[in-house]
Amino acid sequence: MxxxxxxxxxxxxxxxxxxxxxxxxxxxxxxxxxxxxxxxxxxxxxxxxxxxxxxxxxxxxxxxxxxxxxxxxxxxxxxxxxxxxxxxxxxxxxxxxxxxxxxxxxxxxxxxxxxxxxxxxxxxxxxxxxxxxxxxxxxxxxxxxxxxxxxSVFQISYISFVLIIVSIIIYFYKKKIDEAKATILEQQNMLKNFNIELERQVKDKTTQLIKLNESLEIKVEQKLEELRKKDQILEMQSKQAVMGEMISMIAHQWRQPLSNITLQIANLQLKHMLDKERRCKDVDDALGNISDTIIYLSDTVDDFQTYFRPNKEMVTIEIHELFQRALNFVQSRVQDSEIKISIKKDNQIVLKIYINELIQVILNILNNAIDAHNEVKPKEPFIVMSATSDDEYIYISITDNAGGISEEHLVHLFEPYYSTKSKNGTGLGLYMSKMIIEKQFGGEIDVQTSNSGSIFIIKIQKNID
Structure with a gap:
């Protein structure tokens, strides 16, 4: 064609x-x-x-x-x-x-x-x-x-007359066709101009959208940075809150060993005053006791120093050893009470994790359980730490019999700055525990509660890449 x-x-x-x-x-x-x-x-x-x-x-x-x-x-x-x-x-x-x-x-x-x-x-x-x-x-x-x-004249006239009529008809027919073509051309030009204008508007809108997206990306990045800083502040506040509790534990835990050192020194001084000729065996025994006590205090300092170390290192550890470290931190809080904290060990479970972060989570739950026991004062109070595992995950359970958590508190339990301890709590412990488990361990933390007590269940991966 x-x-x-x-x-x-x-x-x-x-x-x-x-x-x-x-x-x-x-x-x-x-x-x-x-x-x-x-x-x-x-x-x-x-x-x-x-x-x-x-x-x-x-x-x-x-x-x-x-x-x-x-x-x-x-x-x-x-x-x-x-x-x-x-x-x-x-x-x-x-x-x-x-x-x-x-x-x-x-x-x-x-x-x-x-x-x-x-x-x-x-x-x-x-x-x-x-x-x-x-x-x-x-x-x-x-x-x-x-x-x-x-x-003839008539025939010529007739031919001329018909020729004029045909010319007029064809002229107006052509005129109508030309007008229709002009209209079509005008419509095509209008459509073309409309398409050009539409393309320009689309281009302008696209440019605006690109700028808006860039602006939104910047704002989102700023908001994310603000959230990261907020999380850092919350983490710092949580650490400081735990540090305050730790210092109280250290003071309580050191009180008896320091008293023992003081008593040993006093005994040596008394014997020195009564008996100028001290026996070497008594001095050796006293110095030995003092040395053991100082080593115990040094080990305690090492434990706390390790916990507050800022750098993060992936460490392979057996889960019950980690339970024991956490127990050492809170032992001083329960040694004068009837609360019994035990570790249930059915089998050996090895995992590779950030130790300090997981200890912080366990300590938060243990301290809350101890506070709940001190408030409710149930008969034969206990806290049990246990762990099970499958091919991919480890499930840590911390069980107490402190009367459970009310429905009113349960719905807000993991919200920041929400505390059931009135002015004595920061409201950051469980919130930060949830953030640590979800963000750093890719796991979950949940609670089951009843009138008899509560069970906190922590699900984490065995190996964190």
């Missing part, structure tokens, strides 16, 4: 503003082809009928058609010249049919195609001039004395 269309436009391309010129190119090419076909038919017909006098004229016109057909494809700037040439050719051909043909041959019918040729070969004003010219030549045909014509 495109090749056929290219043939009728002489192989030239046209933009949207040259729509009318494209139509004229098409009609000129169609006119040449149809004229050529008519000439070939006429040459054959005249040869058969023996009218050899018309054949040379038809051959000349045929040659001109062929030359113009190919010239249109090479010389685009000469289109108007070719259009005028073909218009002259058709004009004199139609006049020739009227002047020399017989009305019975009906060759004059071809003249009614003339308005179509004019309106597409020439612009409207020039087409009117050509139409006036051919009408004038038709009207004077019966009255001129140079050529004897076969048509």
């Amino acid at each position: 495109c090749k056929i269309d290219g043939c009728f436009t002489s192989g030239w391309s046209f933009d949207e503003s040259q729509h009318e010129l494209k139509n004229r190119y098409q009609m000129v090419n169609i006119g040449i082809l149809l004229s050529t076909a008519g000439l070939i038919y006429g040459i054959i017909g005249n040869y058969i009928r023996g009218l050899h006098i018309l054949i040379p004229i038809e051959l000349v016109v045929l040659f001109m058609n062929i030359m113009m057909f190919f010239a249109l494809r090479k010389y685009r700037n000469f289109f108007e010249f070719f259009a005028i040439t073909i218009t002259i050719q058709y004009t004199f051909l139609f006049l020739f049919l009227i002047y020399v043909s017989d009305p019975d041959d009906l060759k004059h019918l071809w003249i009614f195609t003339y308005p179509i040729i004019l309106l597409y070969f020439q612009k409207t004003l020039k087409a009117i001039y050509w139409l006036i010219f051919i009408l004038f030549m038709l009207i004077i045909a019966p009255f001129q004395t140079f050529i004897e014509i076969q048509y």
